[in-house]
Amino acid sequence: xxxxxxxxxxIVMGGSRGLGRAxxxxxxxxxxxxLLASRTAPxxxxxxxxxxxxxxxxxxxxxxxxxxxxxxxxxxxFVNTGGPRPGKFDDLADNDxxxxxxxxxxxxxLLIKGLAPMMAPGSSILFNxxxxxxxxxxxxxxxxxxxxxxxxxxKSLSIEMAERQIRVNVIAPGRIATERVKELDQYRALxxxxxxxxxxxxxxxxxxxxxxGAPREFGKAxxxxxxxxxxxxxxxxxxxxxxxxxAL
Numbered sequence: 001x002x003x004x005x006x007x008x009x010x011i012v013m014g015g016s017r018g019l020g021r022a023x024x025x026x027x028x029x030x031x032x033x034x035l036l037a038s039r040t041a042p043x044x045x046x047x048x049x050x051x052x053x054x055x056x057x058x059x060x061x062x063x064x065x066x067x068x069x070x071x072x073x074x075x076x077x078f079v080n081t082g083g084p085r086p087g088k089f090d091d092l093a094d095n096d097x098x099x100x101x102x103x104x105x106x107x108x109x110l111l112i113k114g115l116a117p118m119m120a121p122g123s124s125i126l127f128n129x130x131x132x133x134x135x136x137x138x139x140x141x142x143x144x145x146x147x148x149x150x151x152x153x154x155k156s157l158s159i160e161m162a163e164r165q166i167r168v169n170v171i172a173p174g175r176i177a178t179e180r181v182k183e184l185d186q187y188r189a190l191x192x193x194x195x196x197x198x199x200x201x202x203x204x205x206x207x208x209x210x211x212x213g214a215p216r217e218f219g220k221a222x223x224x225x226x227x228x229x230x231x232x233x234x235x236x237x238x239x240x241x242x243x244x245x246x247a248l
Contacts, residue, residue, distance in 0.1 A: 083140075135245055
């Protein structure tokens with residue numbers, strides 16, 4: 001399928017590693033121009049893409065990013081803020097809650113406000129969330145609270161921006177084999193006092209397809225939702241999780 005991405009200009013947040021990197025690579029393979037936006041500079045592997053520093057937890061960083069944008073037109077935005085600190089209710093301090101809200105919700109709101117005037121009809125915004133928007137995940141309380149709020153923001157924006165022909169969707173990964181998921185598995189292994197491979201085997205056993213997803217599989221799904229090939233899809237949430245989320 002031709003995704004009609006050739007010549008499109010798409011910002012990929014968190015593109016220096018993990019899911020953001022996979023999305024950037026999928027978009028580049030389809031001919032899109034990609035601007036990486038992250039707190040840390042990309043490794044040489046992503047050196048072919050221009051990069052701008054962006055920290056959604058810092059308002060001044062967001063303002064600098066918008067003011068120094070190398071493009072006058074934005075055709076797509078992959079909103080990818082990374083996961084908040086793991087922990088249960090009693091593990092989390094006040095500043096953990098504030099940091100999660102600022103980074104996952106308020107920062108993207110400010111960013112979209114600044115970029116919206118550059119987005120023409122046919123543009124697409126895709127929020128990366130988590131399967132926690134449907135089913136709470138043990139020991140990820142901040143994600144369980146903040147991610148559904150992000151999904152509600154996306155749904156509301158999809159309605160308000162429809163008159164400008166700007167589509168807004170959500171993509172929700174399950175257990176994709178990234179550094180972040182490895183870190184969460186290590187956290188669970190420490191909490192449960194079990195070997196890491198036992199935690200990974202247990203997690204895989206709860207996924208109907210029987211394995212973790214590959215970043216490339218996620219990247220291709222995100223590229224489709226960001227592309228003109230999905231021109232009649234807005235306000236939707238796509239779960240890329242091997243069937244793990246059982247909620248309707």
